[in-house]
Amino acid sequence: xxxxxxxxxxxxxxxxxxxxxxxxxxxxxxxxxxxxxxxxxxxxxxxxxxxxxxxxxxx
Amino acid sequence: xxxxxxxxxxxxxxxxxxxxxxxxxxxxxxxxxxxxxxxxxxxxxxxxxxxxxxxxxxxxxxxxxxxxxxxxxxxxxxxxxxxxxxxxxxxxxxxxxxxxxxxxxxxxxxxxxxxxxxxxxxxxxxxxxxxxxxxxxxxxxxxxxxxxxxxxxxxxxxxxxxxxxxxxxxxxxxxxxxxxxxxxxxxxxxxxxxxxxxxxxxxxxxxxxxxxxxxxxxxxxxxxxxxxxxxxxxxxxxxxxxxxxxxxxxxxxxxxxxxxxxxxxxxxxxxxxxxxxxxx
Numbered sequence: 001x002x003x004x005x006x007x008x009x010x011x012x013x014x015x016x017x018x019x020x021x022x023x024x025x026x027x028x029x030x031x032x033x034x035x036x037x038x039x040x041x042x043x044x045x046x047x048x049x050x051x052x053x054x055x056x057x058x059x
Numbered sequence: 060x061x062x063x064x065x066x067x068x069x070x071x072x073x074x075x076x077x078x079x080x081x082x083x084x085x086x087x088x089x090x091x092x093x094x095x096x097x098x099x100x101x102x103x104x105x106x107x108x109x110x111x112x113x114x115x116x117x118x119x120x121x122x123x124x125x126x127x128x129x130x131x132x133x134x135x136x137x138x139x140x141x142x143x144x145x146x147x148x149x150x151x152x153x154x155x156x157x158x159x160x161x162x163x164x165x166x167x168x169x170x171x172x173x174x175x176x177x178x179x180x181x182x183x184x185x186x187x188x189x190x191x192x193x194x195x196x197x198x199x200x201x202x203x204x205x206x207x208x209x210x211x212x213x214x215x216x217x218x219x220x221x222x223x224x225x226x227x228x229x230x231x232x233x234x235x236x237x238x239x240x241x242x243x244x245x246x247x248x249x250x251x252x253x254x255x256x257x258x259x260x261x262x263x264x265x266x267x268x269x270x271x272x273x274x275x276x277x278x279x280x281x282x283x284x285x286x287x288x289x290x291x292x293x294x295x296x297x298x299x300x301x302x303x304x305x306x307x308x309x310x311x312x313x314x315x316x317x318x319x320x321x322x323x324x325x326x327x328x329x330x331x332x333x334x335x336x337x338x339x
Contacts, residue, residue, distance in 0.1 A: 008120075017084060019120040030085035033122040035182070037153060045153040045185075052183035 003047035003054055006039040026057040060259065060268055064288025070328035071320040072290040072336060074111040074269060075104035075143075077309050079296030080150065083121035087299045089308045092121040098136035101143055103310035104294075108317030110333035111144040111171065112137060113209075113292070116162070125151055125158045131165045142330045144339060146171035146209055149197055152187035159193065160200055168204040170339050171237075172197075176210050176217035176224075179246035194224065198231040207339055209269070210238045214248045218261055225263055236266040237337055239292060242280050243273030250276045255283050267337065273297050281316050285323050291316050 008020035012030065022036035023029070031039065031053075038045045047054045077100045078091050091097040101112045114137065116129035124130075134145055147162035147169040163172055174197055175189040201208050208231075212218050218238075225232060240258050242250040248258060250272060262268055269292050270284025271277075277298040281291040293312040301307035301315070317327045328336060 015085070021083070021085060021120055022122070032081055032085065033083045033117065034081045034152060036122045038182075038185075043151075043154045043158075050153070050182075050184050055184075 002041060003039045003051065005054060005057060006036075006047075024053055026053045060262070060266070060288035062287055065286050065323075065325065067288075068325055069288065070326045070332045070336065071285055071316075072111060072269070072328045072333045073109045073313055073316050073320070074113055074146070074290070074292040074294075075101065075109040075309055075313050076113040076271075076292055076294035076296035077101060077104070078115050078117065080115040080117075080123045080148065081296075082299075083117070087295060087306050089306055090295045090299070091309070092117050093119075094133045094136040097133060098140045100309045101137045102140045103308075104313045105141045105143050105330070107310045107313040108320075108327045109143060109313045110328045110330045111146055112141070113146045113148065113173070113294070113296070114169075115148045115150075115296070123151070123154075125154055125161050127161045127164045130162045134165050134169065144170045144330055144333055144337070146173065148173045150175050150187070150211075152181045152185055156193045156196070160197065163197070163200050163204060163206060168206050170334075171207045171209050171337075172201055173239075174198060174201070174208040174210050176212055176220040177214075179213050191220070194220070195228060195231070198224070198228070202231050207237060207337060208232065210236070211241060212238050212248075212258065213241045213246055215254075215258060215261075218258055221266075222263060233338065234265055235336075235338060236263050237269070238262060238266055239269040239271050240284075240289075241271045241273070242276050247273060250280065252283065255280065255287075259287055259289070271297055274300070275303075277312070278315070278319075282319055282323070285320050285325055291320070
């Protein structure tokens with residue numbers, strides 16, 4: 001299950017992209033592609049344990 | 060390798076690390092993500108003096124991909140446009156061991172592939188483990204497919220692992236041994252001249268070394284690599300800036316490294332020169 005703070009957006013106030021990219025609503029920023037794998041719980045990753053943004057937001 | 064190798068005036072192999080798997084266009088609009096963008100950048104870097112291209116594959120939206128199919132599409136695009144030595148990344152924080160082998164399985168096989176020599180921390184709660192078992196199984200497949208390992212040494216402990224692998228499995232590695240010494244923050248080697256000299260002094264006998272400095276360390280550590288007889292890796296995977304506040308392109312970073320080498324009176328290797336130096 002993907003992180004509840006994950007959205008895919010094509011733009012923010014400063015930039016726009018041709019393809020929607022991973023955006024973290026916990027920190028209000030586009031996230032790095034490597035971090036997007038955590039957001040999506042891909043491979044052996046788990047946002048509840050591996051992401052400090054999620055953990056800080058849930059405190 | 061040493062200052063004597065610098066004085067001998069041997070050519071410098073410049074590797075262009077075009078895209079990586081950590082950041083993407085959210086970090087720099089110049090960072091290529093699609094096969095076509097990466098092939099464009101590779102062609103420009105070859106013209107600027109690169110002889111090796113270090114490749115990571117991505118999905119349509121820039122996120123990481125480890126699939127053989129995505130690497131195939133990427134390597135085909137680069138091979139169609141350049142004569143560069145193709146080096147696939149096998150790195151992959153959080154990815155299961157079996158899919159770390161996928162980048163080795165393109166047709167043709169890559170000329171080279173990265174081999175991360177041990178663990179490194181990522182973000183606050185992640186470690187890319189790179190166990191000895193994984194390192195050895197990747198090296199075995201590289202050996203079977205005729206792929207030269209680029210052993211990535213993120214710190215002094217990883218250099219121990221290079222020696223240990225040579226002792227344990229000398230059948231896996233052919234001379235010249237090729238290492239990349241990595242300097243910056245976090246788990247990488249401390250970015251100081253003393254650390255650089257120490258790592259170079261403790262390389263296996265006859266080993267070639269490539270020099271990778273992250274961020275602001277890319278330029279000075281590239282210069283040290285050139286002066287001490289090594290090779291240089293540059294590109295947006297490791298450093299997004301040409302100078303403070305000014306975003307770079309891959310070709311600008313390669314051109315600067317080539318100019319630096321020529322100024323220091325070491326010729327820049329062509330792809331054919333690099334094949335001879337690395338015995339590919």
